[in-house]
Amino acid sequence: MIVILGTKTHLRHAATFQGNCPHCQLNQVDFELQLYCDYTHLTFIPLFPVKRHGEIHCTHCNAYIEYADLPQSSKSKVDAIAHQKRIFPVWTFTGSAVILVVICLFLKNWYVKSHTDYPLEQLQKGDVVLYETENGYYSTFKILERKGTTFQVLVNEYVQDTYFDLEDLDIPSNYGKQKESLSLEDLNAMEENGRIEGIEKSNLNSF
Template identity: 30%
Template structure:
């Protein structure tokens, strides 16, 4: 279960200089408070989305919500709201997500670099994700039995599924053909360039 919602937080309270109380007429007794509303997930603030204000008289204690604010107080309260910034912590969740996204992108780049190296220097146990672009959305696997010089012995998986990462579902020994075939490293490169070989996995790496 994901717990999310919105919360309010007090940002600041400041006197409303040059005003008097609409209720008791006491000069320089008015103050206003500004609150932020922010979205949260699991109580981690994600991002702020609105500000609210209220005004109160220090003398008679009469208070006004923003929507029922007397006209003469509206411009000063609006100014106070405008000059009150959302504190950085209300963006904490967005910052956390940005860091997660950035590290995901970095991990993705490392994987791609490894895969290219693995394709030019195959190892027994490497598994290629294969796909016929254009024809279908189906993906299957080729497993390297042995690699010697420029030649690799592979067995084809006899199943194909609608998943760009079929490894976890298809990679069990009984799903592979008993017949192996030979390919060259050049064949693999060509298949990769044509988009027929979309990924290389080296289990354990």
């Protein structure tokens, strides 16, 4: 597969307005304004826009007119149209958005892998489990006690929207007083469903 990095020009808007032509010297002729954007692409995928520019030509004499040569009244009309269409088309950011998503997925996979190498079967008192709640938030719970395959845990009363820096929630004042019981089977089911985001080994932090 050949990968081509380059720049393309896209006509994003065309409009007409009336004004005095400095070329053919006629008054109230129709001008056509064409607004373009240049964008960088990788093969056929647009990455990001790089600049805006435009062309003006007189429909009577077909001459292309420089913006600087227009009378002030015509410049104001061009400025008003260009201002309304100043935003780059969203699709010109497609490649950048895809790259950003790939980077985020890579970072998440790296984060999860780097924090979940410790097997659930080896969880012990003081360990902290970083997890996704059933309603899509992220939090932690701390292992208080283990009896066989049953764990007594304290659940963090605070949640956040992302899985990044979840360990920052692991402070004693964030945990409630009510103990909950989880089995190893429960934890394995959470891991199979992708809800275990990481495990932090602890030095038996006290409350």
